[in-house]
Structure formats: structure tokens, C-alpha cells
Amino acid sequence: MTVLRITDLDVHYGLGRRRRQALKGASLEVRPGEVVGLIGETGSGKSTLARAVLGLVPASGGRIVIDGEDVSGYRNRQWRSLRRRGVVQYVFQDPLRSLDPDLPVVDSLIEPLLIQGVPREEAVAKARTFLPKVRLDPELLDRLPAQLSGGQRQRVAVARALITEPKLVILDEPVSALDAANRVGVLEILKDLRATGIALVFISHDLGSVAGIADRVAVLYQGELVEVGTAREVVATPRHPYTRLLISSAPTLRTAAAGRAEREALRALLTA
Amino acid sequence: MVRRVLSLTAGRVSVAILLGIALLAVLGPLLAPLDPLAVSDDTLAGISGSHWLGTDYLGRDVFSRLLDGSRASVVGALEVTLMALVVGAIPGILSVYLGRVFEWVTLRVADTLIALPFLLFAVAITALLGNGITQAMLVTGVLVSPLFFRVSRAATLAVARSQYVEAALISGASLRWIIRRHVWAKVLPPIAVALAQTLGVGFIIVSSLSFLGIGVQPPEPTWGGLLASDLGYLDYRPWAPFAPALLIMATVWASNLLADAIRDVSGEAGRALLNSRKVRANQAAAAGGTA
Numbered sequence: 001m002t003v004l005r006i007t008d009l010d011v012h013y014g015l016g017r018r019r020r021q022a023l024k025g026a027s028l029e030v031r032p033g034e035v036v037g038l039i040g041e042t043g044s045g046k047s048t049l050a051r052a053v054l055g056l057v058p059a060s061g062g063r064i065v066i067d068g069e070d071v072s073g074y075r076n077r078q079w080r081s082l083r084r085r086g087v088v089q090y091v092f093q094d095p096l097r098s099l100d101p102d103l104p105v106v107d108s109l110i111e112p113l114l115i116q117g118v119p120r121e122e123a124v125a126k127a128r129t130f131l132p133k134v135r136l137d138p139e140l141l142d143r144l145p146a147q148l149s150g151g152q153r154q155r156v157a158v159a160r161a162l163i164t165e166p167k168l169v170i171l172d173e174p175v176s177a178l179d180a181a182n183r184v185g186v187l188e189i190l191k192d193l194r195a196t197g198i199a200l201v202f203i204s205h206d207l208g209s210v211a212g213i214a215d216r217v218a219v220l221y222q223g224e225l226v227e228v229g230t231a232r233e234v235v236a237t238p239r240h241p242y243t244r245l246l247i248s249s250a251p252t253l254r255t256a257a258a259g260r261a262e263r264e265a266l267r268a269l270l271t272a
Numbered sequence: 273m274v275r276r277v278l279s280l281t282a283g284r285v286s287v288a289i290l291l292g293i294a295l296l297a298v299l300g301p302l303l304a305p306l307d308p309l310a311v312s313d314d315t316l317a318g319i320s321g322s323h324w325l326g327t328d329y330l331g332r333d334v335f336s337r338l339l340d341g342s343r344a345s346v347v348g349a350l351e352v353t354l355m356a357l358v359v360g361a362i363p364g365i366l367s368v369y370l371g372r373v374f375e376w377v378t379l380r381v382a383d384t385l386i387a388l389p390f391l392l393f394a395v396a397i398t399a400l401l402g403n404g405i406t407q408a409m410l411v412t413g414v415l416v417s418p419l420f421f422r423v424s425r426a427a428t429l430a431v432a433r434s435q436y437v438e439a440a441l442i443s444g445a446s447l448r449w450i451i452r453r454h455v456w457a458k459v460l461p462p463i464a465v466a467l468a469q470t471l472g473v474g475f476i477i478v479s480s481l482s483f484l485g486i487g488v489q490p491p492e493p494t495w496g497g498l499l500a501s502d503l504g505y506l507d508y509r510p511w512a513p514f515a516p517a518l519l520i521m522a523t524v525w526a527s528n529l530l531a532d533a534i535r536d537v538s539g540e541a542g543r544a545l546l547n548s549r550k551v552r553a554n555q556a557a558a559a560g561g562t563a
Contacts, residue, residue: 054442084444098435102457108436111453112443160439 003199004030010061022048033197037210040220055079086164093173095153099145106141134159151182276537283533289526297346304336341493349474355413360420382418390415408487427459461538468531472524
């Protein structure tokens, strides 16, 4: 049983002559309780993959199966009812922009429940039980997002994603907008989540920040999934030149970063 | 929002003036001491105890005409504004959400309306539909509506692509939910500003149309109509245009003041302004306590 199965997914943007392919035949499986790191540079199609899974961009080919449900041909109404069940949730990169600046954070936090039709009091009570999980002070609930720190805001965003008890949470660079201390804090929370059986897809441009937490790593390069394997496999024996370039660019993963000549050779190989 | 606007002096002053004008519109015709349409031999009289603002070229009491005409002027301005609001703001918000065809059509209609010279168009429409205050005002409202269309569309666009709207979408929110919960609060302040501005413009439009003889028909008085007839007799009563002009000006000014007040207290900037005022008040209170 998989939480998410993507088969030969194609996504195109634009029309006519400006039409270009953002994803080419991507296939990926995510099992319950698994953490999958999705790595790639800017424009490689990471966010497109996530948005296709959420139904925010239409797929032009291939299949997406979420929790046993084939959503490939879904129309708006079907998407809405699927989303309302809260099976898949999403955490944005920038926590300042993902919370409505005019609403107290409690309103943003319980919004998914309110959309489901849960009465407000019940939703607030549930939100309070969720706060310890993300290490947030209940006092913060009545504040506006601008009165919270970046780390606190991101924890609110994580709590919002968890409140519907999803089976899969996609995190789009969840810590890249945070400072080191908050980064560790949020990563700790995500590690706790693994124990609860929620599957996580952790999107990042940086292999180093994902390797420590991910069970498996998928590497996207120019719209193609060039390498999928366990984190250890991918780091120890990368097969694709791009993955090798990624690893050699991260000094923490090896005793020393690759030499300039080696990196240039790998770049030349990729552009060939 | 109302409480925030009233916390500003400008807000209180403008609301007081507008309430006064509204009261005038409701009670004006009843307060008129003399029949506003009654003609007498006493033409172009100066200010006196029996005629507070003198009489016009037909010997009618100007003060009574001014009071009696306030209702038509205010109702006309309101008609223009509300028509523009309904015809402009709702398609403006929806143009962002209802797909490309709707968007294209509404944008082109708005462009077309902007391009039409409104006085000529109003004249043409009243020729077509018959000359009446409501026809004239509704047509004018449609012509002013692109302002609301643009303002509400721009404000909605800024919100529509935001991540918190997307977050709501991912949780299965309907269009109605998103508009009510996220879009409305952001679009309302600029619309309120446009509303107050249009109210001011509405008075001028009612006045200029009745100046041209469109809309309210003589001998029924309006502020603009009074101004027009007074201008013809400047040789005899040079001070006469001041009373109607002052009323029009005060209303327009109060509307603009209100628009400014709404803009000042809304959104992030408004919150900052009110906070700084609160801080200053606290500091003053603290200083007073120690003194």
C-alpha cells in the first residue's frame, strides 16, 4: 500500500509555441511513514511535482494515485472533496506569506477544520492539543502573524498541515527561510512526525539538509527524476552525473569538496 | 473598521458633516419655510428676514429651494455611487476567478466605458430612455463603474495568488469561502476609498447634469440647478452661488476626508498608525502620572 504513487507524470506549462515541459515521465512512490527527499536545483520541477500532486497544476500525461485513489482525471469538484478530507497537506517555504496577515494565527491554524465544517469551538480545542506537538505556546494563538518570529510562524504552518491528520505532508523547502536555531527546531518536529506514521515529501535544493532526515532521496534534473534510492545509496554511490555534482558541492557529506576541475568536468558532462 | 475610522479626528469630522447632509436630505423638504416652487413679484431680492438667502429671478425663496433640493441631490449622488459599486466591484472581484473569457469580456467592457465621454453618453441615453433623475443617475453609475472594477480587481489580484489563499485552496476551500474569508477584508478598504470618492464625484455629476438640464427637471430644485440659475444673475446677486456651492463643496470635501480616513486606518499601515497613536497616548498618560 502506498500513500502516493506517481507514474510517468508529464506536466507542461504555456500554450502553443511557448509550451514547454516541466516534468518528463516522473515516477515516484511514497509509502506510509516514509520520508522522501526530493532534490533538485531551481527550475528542475520540484515544486511542479508537488503542485501536480495537489491538483494545482494539471498533468498532461501519466497517473497520480493518492491513498489508493486515482486522481488523474479529477475535475475541480472532485479535487475539492479530496482536499477537504485533508489526506495530503502542504507546507510552504515562506511562513510569512503563507499565513493571512489580517487573521490571528488561530484562524489560519483551524482553517482546514472549518472548511471541513467542524464547529469553531471544537476546532480551537483541537488546535490547542496540537500545539505541544509543534512546541508552540498557546498564548501565541491570538496574535497576528506579524507578531510572531519566522520559526514560530513556520511551526504554525506545520501545525495547520497536521491538524487534518493527513497521510502525506509535502514540505517545500520548509526550513530554508529560517535561521539555524529555528531550522533545527522545525527539523526536530519533522523527525517526531515520522514516528506517527505520516509520510513526508521533503523538497529541497540542498542534499545535505535532506540526507539526514530522509529514508529515500529522489533527484530531479531538468524535469526528469534521474535517481531514486535510499539516502545512503544516493550519497555513497551516486549514479547520475548531476547527483555526483550535488554531492561533490556539499563539503559536509564527504571529507572534502570536489576540486574545481572535477566539478567543471561534471558540468561539462551534463551540458553535453 | 467604523470604530477605527471614528478614532481619527478627520473621520469624526467627515462623518459628522455627512450625517448632517443626510439629515438635510431626509428632513430638508419638510424644513423649507416657504413653497420652493411658489413664484412671486419679489424677484432677485437680497437677504432679509423673510427670505434668508434672497429670491431668484422668478421670486422663489432660495433658502427653501436649497433645502428642498437637497434630497434629489443626495439621492442622485447615492444612486450613482451604489450603481457604480454594484456594476463595478462585483465583476471586478469575479474577473480574477471566473476564467479567461469572463476576464477578457469584463476588461474590454471596462475599457470601453472609460473611453466614452460621459456627459455626451448621458445626454444620448436620456434622449433614448427619457429624461428622469433615475435613468440619468443609473447610466452615470455604469459609466463611473470602471473605477470600482479596476480597484477591486487590482486588490483581488494581489490576494488571489497569495500563498494563504493557496493554502486554503489546498484544504478544499470553495471560491465563496476564499472571497469571504481572505479576499473581502483586503478588497474592502480600497473599495471604501473609491466609494467615498465617487460619492463626492456623484454630487458634482448630479449638479453638472442638472446644470445642463438632464436628470432633475425644472422647476424642481437641486443644488447644481440652483448654482446654474444663480450664475445667470451674478450682476444682481453676486454672492448667490456661494450657498449651493458651499453645500456641494462641503459634501465632496467630507467624502474625500472620509476616504482618506478609511485608507489611513485600513491594512498593515493603518494598524501601525493606530499603534503609534496608542503608544504616544500611553507615553502622555505616563508623563502625566509622574508630573
